[in-house]
Amino acid sequence: MTTATETKLSKLPKVQTALPGPKGKQVIAYDAKYMSPSLTRDYPLVAERASGAIVEDADGNTFLDFAAGIAVCSTGHCHPQVVAAIQRQAAEMIHIAGTDFYHRHMPEFAEKLVSTMPKTHNWKVFFGNSGTEAVEGAIKLARYHTKRDKLIAFYGCFHGRTLGSLSLTASKSTQRKYFGTLLGGVEHIPYPYAYRCPLGHTKETCGGEVIELLEQQIFKRLFAPEEVAAIIVEPIQGEGGFIPAPAFFLQELQRICNKHGIMLILDEVQAGMGRTGKWWAYDHAGITPDIVLTAKGIASGMPVAAFIAKDTVMDWKVGSHGTTYGGNPVCLAAASVTFDLIQGGLMANAEKVGNYIFSKISDWPSRFKIVGDVRGKGLMIGVEIVRDQRTKEKAADLRDAVVNNAFHRGLLTLGSGENSIRMSPPLIIDQEQADCAIRIMEEAIAEAERK
Numbered sequence: 001m002t003t004a005t006e007t008k009l010s011k012l013p014k015v016q017t018a019l020p021g022p023k024g025k026q027v028i029a030y031d032a033k034y035m036s037p038s039l040t041r042d043y044p045l046v047a048e049r050a051s052g053a054i055v056e057d058a059d060g061n062t063f064l065d066f067a068a069g070i071a072v073c074s075t076g077h078c079h080p081q082v083v084a085a086i087q088r089q090a091a092e093m094i095h096i097a098g099t100d101f102y103h104r105h106m107p108e109f110a111e112k113l114v115s116t117m118p119k120t121h122n123w124k125v126f127f128g129n130s131g132t133e134a135v136e137g138a139i140k141l142a143r144y145h146t147k148r149d150k151l152i153a154f155y156g157c158f159h160g161r162t163l164g165s166l167s168l169t170a171s172k173s174t175q176r177k178y179f180g181t182l183l184g185g186v187e188h189i190p191y192p193y194a195y196r197c198p199l200g201h202t203k204e205t206c207g208g209e210v211i212e213l214l215e216q217q218i219f220k221r222l223f224a225p226e227e228v229a230a231i232i233v234e235p236i237q238g239e240g241g242f243i244p245a246p247a248f249f250l251q252e253l254q255r256i257c258n259k260h261g262i263m264l265i266l267d268e269v270q271a272g273m274g275r276t277g278k279w280w281a282y283d284h285a286g287i288t289p290d291i292v293l294t295a296k297g298i299a300s301g302m303p304v305a306a307f308i309a310k311d312t313v314m315d316w317k318v319g320s321h322g323t324t325y326g327g328n329p330v331c332l333a334a335a336s337v338t339f340d341l342i343q344g345g346l347m348a349n350a351e352k353v354g355n356y357i358f359s360k361i362s363d364w365p366s367r368f369k370i371v372g373d374v375r376g377k378g379l380m381i382g383v384e385i386v387r388d389q390r391t392k393e394k395a396a397d398l399r400d401a402v403v404n405n406a407f408h409r410g411l412l413t414l415g416s417g418e419n420s421i422r423m424s425p426p427l428i429i430d431q432e433q434a435d436c437a438i439r440i441m442e443e444a445i446a447e448a449e450r451k
C-alpha cells in the first residue's frame with residue numbers, strides 16, 4: 001500500500017472531477033447507512049490520503065488544506081518525523097494505563113509543556129484525549145481547589161460537547177437542544193466582539209462594559225465573587241468566529257480573578273500550540289492563567305489533550321481524577337515530536353506566513369462588498385461575511401457559498417460562528433501556498449458576490 005508520504009502529493013491543489021466524484025459518492029452513501037446523523041459535514045470532501053498541506057480525495061482530486069482537521073494537523077499531514085515516532089513507539093509499547101503505572105513519556109512531555117508556561121510559577125499537567133476532556137478536568141480541578149461551584153463563561157464560546165463542557169458552551173442552541181438540564185451555577189456574559197461592539201469600540205478597546213457587567217451586575221446581583229470557582233475564556237474564540245479578545249480585556253479578567261481567588265481558565269484548545277505565532281494566544285496579552293487547556297494542534301492528529309495548572313492549584317488528592325488512555329505512549333511520542341517541530345521553526349513560520357496573509361487580505365472589506373471583517377493572529381484567520389457592510393447583516397448563506405466555491409476550486413476551509421470563515425492551515429505552509437489560498441478565496445468571494 002502506498003502511503004501519503006511516499007506518494008509526495010504536489011504542493012498545490014488540482015480538482016479534476018465533479019465533486020464529489022464517483023468513488024466519493026459511494027463512500028457518502030455508505031456513511032449515510034451506518035454513521036450518526038449528528039455529524040456536521042460542511043461539504044462533501046471524502047478524504048483518502050494526505051501529506052503536508054495537501055489532502056487527496058477518493059477520486060484523486062487534491063486540495064490545499066486550510067482547515068487542518070479543525071486546527072489539529074499543525075505539522076501538516078503525516079509529517080515524516082511524526083510518522084516515524086508513532087511507528088517506533090507502537091513497536092515498543094502501545095499502552096500502559098498512566099493512571100495505574102509510570103512511563104517516562106508522561107513526565108517528558110509534561111516538562112516540555114511546562115517550559116512554555118510563565119516562569120513565575122511551578123506547573124503540573126494532566127493528560128486526556130480530547131478538548132472536552134481537558135475542559136471537564138479543569139472544571140473539576142477549579143471546583144476542587146476553590147471549594148466553590150459557580151462558573152462564568154462567554155456567549156459564543158465553544159468548550160466541547162460532553163455534559164460539563166456543554167454547560168459552558170454557548171455557541172449554537174442546536175448543540176444544547178434536548179439535552180436537558182446541564183450543570184447548575186453557570187452564567188454566561190458577552191464576549192468582546194469588536195466588529196459588533198455595541199459601544200463602537202475598537203479591536204483594542206472593546207470589552208470594558210463586559211468587565212463592568214461582571215463586577216457591577218453579576219457579582220452584585222447573581223453570584224458573590226467568593227462563590228465563583230472559575231472564569232473560563234478562549235483568548236481567541238474559535239468556533240465563535242475567530243474573534244480575538246483585546247489584551248486589556250484578558251488582563252482585566254486576570255486582575256478580577258486574582259482579586260477574588262477565582263481560577264482563570266484559558267481554553268487554548270483551538271488557538272494554542274504556536275498557531276498564533278506564540279505558544280499560547282494568551283502570551284500576546286502577557287498574563288498568567290491558573291489553568292491552561294490544550295488539545296487539537298498538540299500531537300499532529302493523535303488524540304492528546306492536557307490541562308496545565310499552577311502546582312498550588314493542582315492540589316487534589318490521589319484518586320480525585322484519572323483516565324485509562326490519557327497520556328498514551330504512542331500519542332505522546334507524536335506530541336513530543338510535534339512540540340519540537342513547532343519550537344524548531346513552525347511557530348515562527350506561523351507568524352511570518354500569517355503576517356504575509358494578513359498583509360494581502362486586510363483590505364478585503366474595501367475590495368469585496370460581502371466581507372465585513374478580517375481578523376485573527378498568525379495562522380488563525382477569520383473572515384466575516386455580511387449581506388451589507390453598513391447594517392452588518394449576517395449572511396450565513398453567502399458564507400456557505402464562499403466555503404463551497406473554495407472547495408470546488410481546491411481549497412478546504414471551514415465555517416465558524418454564524419457567518420464567518422476560518423482558515424487554519426498547517427503551520428508548515430509557505431508563501432506559494434498562501435498565495436494560492438488567497439487567490440482561490442478571492443475568486444470564491446467574487447463568485448458569491450455575483451450571486
Ligand SMILES: Cc1ncc(COP(=O)(O)O)c(C=O)c1O
Pocket residue numbers: 070129130131132133135158159160161234238239267268269270271295296
Ligand atoms: C476552544 C475549544 N475548546 C474545546 C473544544 C472541544 O474539543 P474536542 O472536540 O476535542 O472535544 C474545542 C473544539 O473545537 C474548542 O475549539
